[in-house]
Amino acid sequence: VTPDNNGPVITLTTDFGYGSPYVAAMKGVILSINPAARILDLSHAIPPQALRHAAFFLASAVPYFPPQAIHAVVVDPGVGTDRALLYVETGQHRLLVPDNGCWTELLHISGGEPLVHQITESRYWRATVSSTFHGRDILAPVAAHLSRGLDPRALGSRASKWVRLDLPRPWRGEDGLHGEVIFVDHFGNLITNIGGETLDAVSASPQLEIGDVVVKRWVRTYGEAPAGALVALVSSAGQVEIALAQGNAARELGAKIGTPVRLAGGHPGQ
Amino acid sequence: VTPDNNGPVITLTTDFGYGSPYVAAMKGVILSINPAARILDLSHAIPPQALRHAAFFLASAVPYFPPQAIHAVVVDPGVGTDRALLYVETGQHRLLVPDNGCWTELLHISGGEPLVHQITESRYWRATVSSTFHGRDILAPVAAHLSRGLDPRALGSRASKWVRLDLPRPWRGEDGLHGEVIFVDHFGNLITNIGGETLDAVSASPQLEIGDVVVKRWVRTYGEAPAGALVALVSSAGQVEIALAQGNAARELGAKIGTPVRLAGGHPGQ
Amino acid sequence: VTPDNNGPVITLTTDFGYGSPYVAAMKGVILSINPAARILDLSHAIPPQALRHAAFFLASAVPYFPPQAIHAVVVDPGVGTDRALLYVETGQHRLLVPDNGCWTELLHISGGEPLVHQITESRYWRATVSSTFHGRDILAPVAAHLSRGLDPRALGSRASKWVRLDLPRPWRGEDGLHGEVIFVDHFGNLITNIGGETLDAVSASPQLEIGDVVVKRWVRTYGEAPAGALVALVSSAGQVEIALAQGNAARELGAKIGTPVRLAGGHPGQ
Numbered sequence: 001v002t003p004d005n006n007g008p009v010i011t012l013t014t015d016f017g018y019g020s021p022y023v024a025a026m027k028g029v030i031l032s033i034n035p036a037a038r039i040l041d042l043s044h045a046i047p048p049q050a051l052r053h054a055a056f057f058l059a060s061a062v063p064y065f066p067p068q069a070i071h072a073v074v075v076d077p078g079v080g081t082d083r084a085l086l087y088v089e090t091g092q093h094r095l096l097v098p099d100n101g102c103w104t105e106l107l108h109i110s111g112g113e114p115l116v117h118q119i120t121e122s123r124y125w126r127a128t129v130s131s132t133f134h135g136r137d138i139l140a141p142v143a144a145h146l147s148r149g150l151d152p153r154a155l156g157s158r159a160s161k162w163v164r165l166d167l168p169r170p171w172r173g174e175d176g177l178h179g180e181v182i183f184v185d186h187f188g189n190l191i192t193n194i195g196g197e198t199l200d201a202v203s204a205s206p207q208l209e210i211g212d213v214v215v216k217r218w219v220r221t222y223g224e225a226p227a228g229a230l231v232a233l234v235s236s237a238g239q240v241e242i243a244l245a246q247g248n249a250a251r252e253l254g255a256k257i258g259t260p261v262r263l264a265g266g267h268p269g270q
Numbered sequence: 271v272t273p274d275n276n277g278p279v280i281t282l283t284t285d286f287g288y289g290s291p292y293v294a295a296m297k298g299v300i301l302s303i304n305p306a307a308r309i310l311d312l313s314h315a316i317p318p319q320a321l322r323h324a325a326f327f328l329a330s331a332v333p334y335f336p337p338q339a340i341h342a343v344v345v346d347p348g349v350g351t352d353r354a355l356l357y358v359e360t361g362q363h364r365l366l367v368p369d370n371g372c373w374t375e376l377l378h379i380s381g382g383e384p385l386v387h388q389i390t391e392s393r394y395w396r397a398t399v400s401s402t403f404h405g406r407d408i409l410a411p412v413a414a415h416l417s418r419g420l421d422p423r424a425l426g427s428r429a430s431k432w433v434r435l436d437l438p439r440p441w442r443g444e445d446g447l448h449g450e451v452i453f454v455d456h457f458g459n460l461i462t463n464i465g466g467e468t469l470d471a472v473s474a475s476p477q478l479e480i481g482d483v484v485v486k487r488w489v490r491t492y493g494e495a496p497a498g499a500l501v502a503l504v505s506s507a508g509q510v511e512i513a514l515a516q517g518n519a520a521r522e523l524g525a526k527i528g529t530p531v532r533l534a535g536g537h538p539g540q
Numbered sequence: 541v542t543p544d545n546n547g548p549v550i551t552l553t554t555d556f557g558y559g560s561p562y563v564a565a566m567k568g569v570i571l572s573i574n575p576a577a578r579i580l581d582l583s584h585a586i587p588p589q590a591l592r593h594a595a596f597f598l599a600s601a602v603p604y605f606p607p608q609a610i611h612a613v614v615v616d617p618g619v620g621t622d623r624a625l626l627y628v629e630t631g632q633h634r635l636l637v638p639d640n641g642c643w644t645e646l647l648h649i650s651g652g653e654p655l656v657h658q659i660t661e662s663r664y665w666r667a668t669v670s671s672t673f674h675g676r677d678i679l680a681p682v683a684a685h686l687s688r689g690l691d692p693r694a695l696g697s698r699a700s701k702w703v704r705l706d707l708p709r710p711w712r713g714e715d716g717l718h719g720e721v722i723f724v725d726h727f728g729n730l731i732t733n734i735g736g737e738t739l740d741a742v743s744a745s746p747q748l749e750i751g752d753v754v755v756k757r758w759v760r761t762y763g764e765a766p767a768g769a770l771v772a773l774v775s776s777a778g779q780v781e782i783a784l785a786q787g788n789a790a791r792e793l794g795a796k797i798g799t800p801v802r803l804a805g806g807h808p809g810q
Contacts, residue, residue, distance in 0.1 A: 006277060006306045007546060011294070017726025018288070018558070019585035019593070021600035022776075024551070027580055028604030035606060036546045039580065040297055040309065045289035048727050049786060053289070060291035064298030064406070066305060077786065080761025131761040133776030136604070186287025187318050221350025221401040236292075236403030246319060246347065276547060276576045281564070288558070310567055310579065315559035323559070330561035334568030334676070336575060456557025457588050491620025491671040506562075506673030516589060516617065 007036040008147035009069040013057065014135065015046040016074065022133065026072070026140040029126065033144035042071070049077040051102050052257055055165055056183040056191070058095075059105035060237050067092035072135070072143045075102055080131035085138055086162060087152045090114035094146070096139045101165035108167075120156035168258075170194050176264030179240070181210075181255055188248030191241050192261050196234035208232045208240065209262045210253060215242055222246075277306035278417035279339040283327065284405065285316040286344065292403065296342070296410040299396065303414035312341070319347040321372050322527055325435050326453040326461070328365075329375035330507050337362035342405070342413045345372055350401035355408055356432060357422045360384040364416070366409045371435035378437075390426035440464050446534030449510070451480075451525055458518030461511050462531050466504035478502045478510065479532045480523060485512055492516075547576040548687035551605070553597065554614040554675065555586040562673065566612070566680040569666065573684035582611070589617040591642050592797055595705055596723040596731070598635075599645035600777050607632035612675070612683045615642055620671035625678055626702060627692045630654035634686070636679045641705035648707075660696035710734050716804030719780070721750075721795055728788030731781050732801050736774035748772045748780065749802045750793060755782055762786075 010030055016022040023044050030037050042061055046054050054075040062071055076083075076098040084099040091110025096119070097103050107114055119138060122129075124145045129137040146152060170179035170193055179194040190210070199206065208215040215232045217225060225231045225245040230252070235241035240263065244252050253259075280300055286292040293314050300307050312331055316324050324345040332341055346353075346368040354369040361380025366389070367373050377384055389408060392399075394415045399407040412425060440449035440463055449464040460480070469476065478485040485502045487495060495501045495515040500522070505511035510533065514522050523529075550570055556562040563584050570577050582601055586594050594615040602611055616638040624639040631650025636659070637643050647654055659678060662669075664685045669677040686692060710719035710733055719734040730750070739746065748755040755772045757765060765771045767786040770793075775781035780803065784792050793799075 009301060009305075011297075013294075015726075017585070018583055019587070019597075020725040020727075021583070021597045022725070024553075024582040024597070024601035025604045027551075027582070028601060028606075028609075031549060031609065032604065032606045035549075035608075038308075038578075041311065041581065042294040042297070043288055043291070045287070047289070048788075057289075057291045057294070061294035061298060064295045064302065066298075066302045068305075069298075069301070078763045081763035083763075130776035132773065132781075136776065185290040185292070186285075187290075223348045223351035223353075233402065236400035236406065241402075248318075279571060279575075281567075283564075308578075311581065312564040312567070313558055313561070315557070317559070327559075327561045327564070331564035331568060334565045334572065336568075336572045338575075339568075339571065455560040455562070456555075457560075493618045493621035493623075503672065506670035506676065511672075518588075 007038040008034070009038050009040060009065075010143045010147055011040045011042045011065070011069060011071045012044070012074075013042040013046065013054070013071065014044045014074040015048050015050065015054070016044045018044055022135065025136045026074075029136055029140040030144045033141055034147050037144060037147050046075050049075065051075060051077075051100055051165055052167070052182065054102040055105040055167065058103055059109050062093050062095070062106055063091065063109065065093065067094070069094065070143050070146050071095045072139045073097045073102055074135035074139060076100065076134065079134050084159070085119040085134060086159065087117040087119055087142070087155050088114055089152070096143055098134070099163050101163040104165040104167055116159040116162055117152055118156035118159050121154060124150065124155065168193055176262050179261050179263070181257055181259040181261065184250045184256060187243070188250035188252075189235070189241055189243045190249050190253070190255050190259070191235050191237065191239050194240040194261070194263055196238045196240060198240070198263065199234065207264045208242070209264065210242060210255060210259060213253060277308040278304070279308050279310060279335075280413045280417055281310045281312045281335070281339055281341045282314070282344075283312040283316065283324070283341065284314045284344040285318050285320065285324070286314050288314055292405065295406045296344075299406055299410040300414045303411055304417050307414060307417050316345050319345065321345060321347075321370055321435055322437070322452065324372040325375040325437065328373055329379050332363050332365070332376055333361065333379065335363065337364070339364065340413050340416050341365045342409045343367045343372055344405035344409060346370065346404065349404050354429070355389040355404060356429065357387040357389055357412070357425050358384055359422070366413055368404070369433050371433040374435040374437055386429040386432055387422055388426035388429050391424060394420065394425065438463055446532050449531050449533070451527055451529040451531065454520045454526060457513070458520035458522075459505070459511055459513045460519050460523070460525050460529070461505050461507065461509050464510040464531065464533055466508045466510060468510070468533065469504065477534045478512070479534065480512055480525060480529060483523060547578040548574070549578050549580060549605075549609040550683045550687055551580045551582045551609055551611045552584070552614075553582040553586065553594070553611065554584045555588045555590065555594070556584045556614065556675075558584055562675065565676045569676055569680040570684045573681055574687050577684060577687050586615050589615065591615060591617075591640055591705055592707070592722065594642040595645040595707065598643055599649050602633050602635070602646055603631065603649065605633065607634070609634065610683050610686050611635045612679045613637045613642055614675035614679060616640065616674065619674050624699070625659040625674060626699065627657040627659055627682070627695050628654055629692070636683055638674070639703050641703040644705040644707055656699040656702055657692055658696035658699050661694060664690065664695065708733055716802050719801050719803070721797055721799040721801065724790045724796060727783070728790035728792075729775070729781055729783045730789050730793070730795050730799070731775050731777065731779050734780040734801065734803055736778045736780060738780070738803065739774065747804045748782070749804065750782055750795060750799060753793060
């Protein structure tokens with residue numbers, strides 16, 4: 001049933017939005033170089049220049065893809081400056097990214113040593129390169145050439161250093177485990193950086209606080225709580241999450257990426 | 271010109287939005303199981319948990335697809351509770367849906383008896399199933415296996431009962447035909463549940479009311495009216511629709527799904 | 541590496557938004573006629589009936605595609621009126637458009653004489669044609685038939701006239717070069733109709749004004765300026781652009797399509 005010769009997959013993740021022609025231009029460039037490429041939209045609604053959003057997004061999406069896919073990522077506040085562009089292999093996944101740390105969390109998850117090459121060999125770029133649109137002029141053509149079988153070592157020399165985002169890790173204080181919101185999803189659910197496995201060692205139901213609000217109810221899934229109830233649960237990515245049943249917790253609580261949370265009572269070490 | 275061996279089509283309809291990584295994760299899971307699958311986005315902008323919106327959407331989109339496509343639908347307020355997941359065949363169309371009635375209107379249109387199977391055979395799921403993301407962990411892998419030729423009877427036992435949405439049907443009163451808005455499209459056009467064929471039997475131009483407002487002008491298409499005119503017409507789905515020429519009727523009238531309308535004067539039976 | 545028999549590419553550009561079922565219906569119609577078609581979303585977030593937005597969008601996206609792609613465009617305020625539908629070949633690109641001038645800027649860029657055919661031969665349409673949805677009932681099936689190799693001359697007779705948008709061109713006054721904003725992108729960057737090549741002939745740094753505001757700083761790319769700085773640069777499409785570093789210039793300045801700009805001082809002829 002499954003044909004042997006599927007076109008290679010190139011995914012696109014950008015902060016370009018849906019009304020601007022930038023994504024479309026990238027798709028055109030890719031197909032002009034490799035007409036067989038299968039282009040998949042991951043998201044073009046990464047908030048503008050939001051590297052932490054992008055970092056969480058990639059870590060939650062890329063691991064589910066088969067290794068041969070090529071993931072082009074254009075969240076690039078430094079476009080046209082001297083920031084590098086990178087080819088990255090981590091955990092068998094292949095990415096093309098600006099060197100701004102957007103793949104930090106993915107690397108953290110994948111573990112191991114990544115293979116990283118600078119993208120400096122301009123023969124694989126468009127002939128003219130705009131200072132403000134390396135997605136179209138460098139990353140799209142490079143993705144297309146890779147999808148045709150180009151050896152990534154041809155892109156530029158191997159890199160041993162790259163930018164890492166300083167992503168917050170939870171820390172234990174006298175009054176509990178301190179973390180923060182690291183992602184707000186489309187439903188307004190608040191995903192924190194506190195791992196769900198923290199809860200396994202807890203005998204009593206721990207108390208979760210966000211700002212002045214105590215989240216008292218722990219559930220396994222949203223539908224266990226009545227509409228309007230604020231609940232805590234373990235997210236589909238395995239992290240402690242705060243949700244408002246049939247509502248929007250982010251709006252209700254005025255919470256966003258960076259809002260502190262505290263897990264107190266009954267957790268290991270207290 | 272048309273190759274014989276096209277990859278099978280899997281469509282995705284969700285309320286996940288465009289900035290969250292959930293859609294991307296589903297695409298990755300599908301391609302990991304069937305690299306030949308051709309994934310098509312139908313919509314990820316179904317409003318959160320909006321089953322009536324989803325019901326209208328599916329009824330207006332799925333019938334245009336060829337029968338072999340597999341439509342995975344994740345508008346799922348009951349995720350992780352004991353609500354079932356279903357494989358559905360209706361009118362030659364194949365869907366994977368939570369058992370929450372989102373396919374009620376499609377069934378109504380298709381007519382006939384559907385083939386419905388519960389999705390209970392976990393060998394076709396991801397090894398670990400999150401309580402909050404059955405789209406990624408159950409529906410995506412099941413869609414991928416079906417696209418490789420899996421017999422749907424292998425998914426679970428046949429079901430003879432399922433949830434139906436209580437979609438409003440128009441009713442005739444002494445003062446006319448009473449209906450309501452069942453969909454508000456991106457332009458702010460208000461689609462009602464009154465069928466356009468109702469108008470065929472009308473000699474004089476009937477009067478359409480929404481709230482206190484009388485829609486006086488009937489047109490065949492938007493461009494027949496001057497900018498700013500409130501008009502009634504038969505929608506592309508064959509139903510009575512209210513539109514504001516070159517404007518947004520929903521915003522202008524404060525109307526939404528459920529807003530009552532009344533068709534009075536000259537209709538059959540009066 | 542590249543298979544010879546890729547499915548033909550059909551791209552979709554509409555103002556339908558992402559929550560309405562209209563795009564999905566078009567995809568279904570296309571696949572029902574040509575199961576091998578590869579459908580690519582360019583944008584469904586063209587603002588409703590915004591022809592100037594669509595014109596800029598197409599001119600910035602279509603030129604990057606390989607010639608064999610078919611671009612179906614549905615930004616169609618005149619749907620169902622006597623406006624024509626057109627098959628267009630310009631600069632090797634193939635489009636299906638309402639005759640409302642949405643391809644004016646693309647034609648301007650492509651140069652040369654376009655090949656234009658009216659779409660009047662109903663045998664390539666859906667059997668029933670709604671007055672309000674020619675995208676689904678005419679353009680989608682025509683795109684699918686073309687992708688199967690249909691000769692475009694079969695669609696209808698050759699046209700020698702078509703609607704052109706009256707797109708503003710910059711003009712030189714005593715006080716400088718007068719232009720206007722012709723596109724606002726997702727970042728709030730303001731793209732003007734003043735070509736970047738204008739600057740090449742300038743010895744001193746020219747002064748750019750938008751409303752009462754003088755944009756003093758010229759940069760090569762956004763990252764050269766500190767956050768919050770208002771800057772001028774040459775856009776990725778080669779035109780003078782106004783941006784707010786790490787911010788949204790459109791919101792900050794209250795600017796939109798049509799907002800006048802003036803380039804004064806040091807430009808050629810002064």
